[in-house]
Amino acid sequence: MSVRELVVLGTASQVPTRHRNHNGYLLRWDGEGILFDPGEGTQRQMLRAGVAAHDLNRICVTHFHGDHCLGLAGVIQRINLDQVPHEVTAHYPRSGRRFFERLRYATAYRETVGLTEAPVAADGPLAVTPSYTLEARRLSHPVESYGYRLTEPDGRRMLPGRLAAHGIAGPDVGRLRREGRLGDVTLEDVSEVRRGQRFAFVMDTRLCEGVHALAEGCDLLVIESTFLDEDIGLATDHGHLTAGQAAAVARDAGVRHLVLTHFSQRYSEPEEFERQARAAGYEGELTVAYDLLRVPVPKRR
Ligand SMILES: [Zn+2]
Numbered sequence: 001m002s003v004r005e006l007v008v009l010g011t012a013s014q015v016p017t018r019h020r021n022h023n024g025y026l027l028r029w030d031g032e033g034i035l036f037d038p039g040e041g042t043q044r045q046m047l048r049a050g051v052a053a054h055d056l057n058r059i060c061v062t063h064f065h066g067d068h069c070l071g072l073a074g075v076i077q078r079i080n081l082d083q084v085p086h087e088v089t090a091h092y093p094r095s096g097r098r099f100f101e102r103l104r105y106a107t108a109y110r111e112t113v114g115l116t117e118a119p120v121a122a123d124g125p126l127a128v129t130p131s132y133t134l135e136a137r138r139l140s141h142p143v144e145s146y147g148y149r150l151t152e153p154d155g156r157r158m159l160p161g162r163l164a165a166h167g168i169a170g171p172d173v174g175r176l177r178r179e180g181r182l183g184d185v186t187l188e189d190v191s192e193v194r195r196g197q198r199f200a201f202v203m204d205t206r207l208c209e210g211v212h213a214l215a216e217g218c219d220l221l222v223i224e225s226t227f228l229d230e231d232i233g234l235a236t237d238h239g240h241l242t243a244g245q246a247a248a249v250a251r252d253a254g255v256r257h258l259v260l261t262h263f264s265q266r267y268s269e270p271e272e273f274e275r276q277a278r279a280a281g282y283e284g285e286l287t288v289a290y291d292l293l294r295v296p297v298p299k300r301r
Contacts, residue, residue: 002030002131004197004297006220006259009038009045011289013204013226013240013262014067021045021291022067023262025222026055027199029150029297030131034058035075036148036201036222042071043078049292053082058089058127058134062203063145064096067262073106080112087114091126091136093144094119120146123210132196137214139205141239147203147214152196162190197297203262206239207249215253220297222289223249224262229276247277250284256298258282261289 009024016022022039026049033055035042046052056079061069069092079088092100097119104115118126120136127134132150139145156177163173166185176182176190200214202223215221225247226240235242241249243260250258260273267273270288277286287295 003028004030006199006222006295006297007049007051008259008261008289008291008293008295009042009049009051010291011261011263012039012067013224013264014065015265016041017265019291020263020265022070023203024071025201025261026051027150027201028055029199032057032129032131034060034134034150036060037062037068037203038071038075039067040070043074045291046075049294053078054084056084056088057086059091060134060148060201061090061092061096061100062139062147062201063093063141063143064099065143065204068203069099069103072100072103076104076115077107077109079115080109083112087116089116089118089127091118091120091134091148093146094121095144137210138208139202139210140208141204141206145204145239147201147205147210149198149200149214149218151198154196155194156187156191157194158191166190194300197300199297204239205241206236207241207245211241211249212253215249215255218250218253218255220257220259220295221250221253221255222259222261225260225273225277226262226264228267228272243273243276244280247280247282247286250277251280251282255282255284257285257287257295259287259289259295 007026010021012020023037024042025036027034125135136146223246225243227235227242229242229244
């Protein structure tokens with residue numbers, strides 16, 4: 001069975017705390033690993049979470065503030081040290097290319113791995129694989145910031161009752177699936193649409209169109225909630241969201257599992273983020289993230 005889960009490596013904004021590392025999130029999606037926003041200390045957090053450099057196929061950076069990218073130097077060197085046998089692709093806002101280059105070549109090391117840079121300069125798809133399409137959407141933050149979204153293509157689920165009613169069994173089922181028709185029975189007659197799963201990663205941003213577009217219909221949404229609602233003025237000024245704002249987005253988008261993260265060090269009680277998210281009317285599954293947490297992508301409906 002394919003594994004789809006989020007591994008939380010760090011949950012602090014701006015500065016790490018005694019309990020929270022800088023950001024870092026690994027999404028396991030079938031055989032692939034996508035690392036989002038590796039902040040400082042990500043290499044060690046990977047070790048603690050049982051994530052190897054070999055697990056990484058893609059790195060997605062939302063923007064070039066340190067809490068989202070200072071770990072690149074260590075992670076990229078580790079990928080090379082371990083001689084990861086497959087190619088790794090990195091996405092980041094093109095306007096920050098000089099920062100990426102500096103982090104990639106921060107110190108001397110032996111480059112052994114093909115690391116492809118595929119910078120983002122506009123909304124739209126970045127990669128299409130059999131199990132997902134990866135796309136970016138512009139966010140609203142003092143420096144250029146992009147959120148990311150994975151959409152699995154819709155499939156079809158065979159309906160055993162209908163197959164039986166048409167007397168279709170054994171190898172004929174596979175043939176019908178491949179060819180779309182068997183005699184006068186079509187695939188549509190004996191199956192239904194199985195909606196592809198959706199995941200989005202929304203970091204530093206104030207409310208904007210991109211936030212809603214990324215969140216739409218997500219099975220799993222990871223979204224920043226740097227501030228509590230009473231500090232909404234600060235949030236808006238600095239280009240961030242509050243717990244209530246993030247939860248309202250998830251509520252309107254029909255998100256099934258909401259993961260709040262990227263907390264300001266000014267708050268010591270995570271329960272308050274949960275309380276405010278519920279007060280905003282979000283009724284799906286809710287997780288206030290902490291370091292080394294694993295969150296499975298919800299089972300298909
Ligand atoms: Zn940040």
